[in-house]
Amino acid sequence: MTETAMALDSAPHSLPKTPSGIEGFDDITLGGLPQGRPTLVCGAAGCGKTLFAMTFLVNGAVRFDEPGVFMSFEERAEDLTANVASLGVDVPALVAARKLAIDHVRVERSEIEENGEYDLEGLFVRLGYAIKSVGAKRVVLDTVEALFSGFTDTGILRAELRRLFGWLKDQGVTAVITGERGEGQLTRQGLEEYVSDCVILLDNRVEEQITTRRLRIVKYRGSSHGTNEYPFLIDEQGISVVPITSAGLAHKTSDEPVSSGVPGLDAMLGAGGFYRGSSVLVTGGSGTGKTIFGAQFASATCRRGERCLLFTFEESPSQLIRNVRSVGLDLRPHLDAGLLRIESARPSLFGFEMHLARMVRDVRRFRPTAVVIDPISAFHGPSSEIQAALLRLIDILKEDGITALFTGLTASGPMTDADHMVSSLMDAWISLRCIEETGERNRGLYVLKARGMGHSNQIREYRLTGQGVVLIEPYLGSGGVMTGSARLAEEARERAETMRRQRATEQRRRDFERKRLSTERQVAELRAALDAEAAELERLDEQATSWEQSLEQDRDAMAVIRGAAE
């Protein structure tokens, strides 16, 4: 990352380099092998030393107009020719065109009898002759240590090798010297003592029955270089190294959202989809529809007229197409239109690094705007390794602005360390869950994270229907989020509750009406009684008045009578 930037700045001052033409290798060495100097390539048997050396030579001859000499101490010229013919290299044609010379040095102990002083001038003469015959700029000695089996006087041999490497420098050729990995040292005979400019170590490790080739630059005098162990692969296209440092974090970011292919999910994301060029993880247990999410995303990409590359590691392309057709998704038209490509391979076919390298190559060739990898959890191996490989893949995709959707199978339990490690690489993470309740399994999803955008915090129920993934309006009752029939039951319960409450209110209202009526009736009765009393009172008043009057009259009458009598 920063290494690359630094080296680019200092490029004019650093020593001249000879490009190996090996994909990725020239990135980590910032230009290739030290020009005009010998480089030691060491490693155990079968780790690709000879192929590395041969590729260096052939690339020189074919691409850089630098003829080369291959001096083989082990394999015969015919065998070498046959070996690289499988990589599409026509050695005889190169030899005929005087761009390549192969010299097989046969060292047979039983044929050599030592008697008195000698030196290895013969080797120098042969090499010098071969270099002159093609005007070689590159030389390979594979594997010079074989000499040690042919001569008893190692003192002479070591002195002569030291002279040879010095002589190679004088010739101004860029040399690759291979050496077999030795016990406790880089090479069996300690060649690293003589070749001090650049030492490259190749390794071929088997972990959990899966082989991964790795390359490391042990030493590179006078130049900065990537210091990590870099995975490399050898296949029908030759040797290529997958460097981390050639990618880096310098990619441009985009604010443009791209649809997830699920309308409801887009609505949950603040930007209305995933950002273009971001990496998205969709995790879930078995049967949560991860693949369908992937396919729907791919289909949405193709509907926009963009190319999508779908890597499937669990199903064959035809199986995938059939399966997603069951949810109403037809990928055929996209395939026919050349917008969609499905690559499938068994994860156990080769190591994750190898898969990675192939994926990168496919991506570079097809140039998609979106990539789906279904699923990453298919790969087994140490999680740190898978994370490192994923990181490289993500960086490479980001560099090209490719949106990537990864699916991952998760156990139903809590997140594992591996999940955490992978998650840190992802820009968005959609978690699919199975919600098991009341004898049912329902599916729910939520946005676990979405870098750089606001997003819904709801757990949404979704269903896999004939029209694809459909998100259901969330039911947010008092008892939390409900799914499936529990949601329906809860809804019914709520309806009943409302009705009951309504009925109760009506009852109250009726009761009140009754009460009001009865109260009013009582008021009326009381008033009537009052009225009756008032009437009675009036009548009594009148009676009293009339009694008064009659009494007066009587008194007057009596007075009259009394007066008359006196």
Add this chain to the structure above:
Amino acid sequence: MSGADKPSPVALAEARAFPDTGSPDGHYSLRLYVAGQTAKSLTAIANLKRICEEHLAGRYTIEVIDLLVNPQLAEGDQIIAIPTLVRHLPQPLKRIIGNLSNTERVLVGLDIRRQEM
């Protein structure tokens, strides 16, 4: 080329006793590879000539090849060390490297004299 005499009965008997080492006429065809007139090369040439004269008089051929003059010839005989003596005949091919300072071992190495003799 030194002329080959008629094979002596002894040589024929030897050839039959060691069929893989004998050429029909017991002729030795030797090539000595050197690179320039170095001390080692000159010593080797002198030693070889002396040994052959003493033990193979009249039935040997020596060809001295200077690789500085004819570098293309090094590959054919798989020359790595200098000086190298190659015995082309009798079969099988034998190589002796060094300045041939040990006469006894040269004789054994070229099967001129068997080790136990």
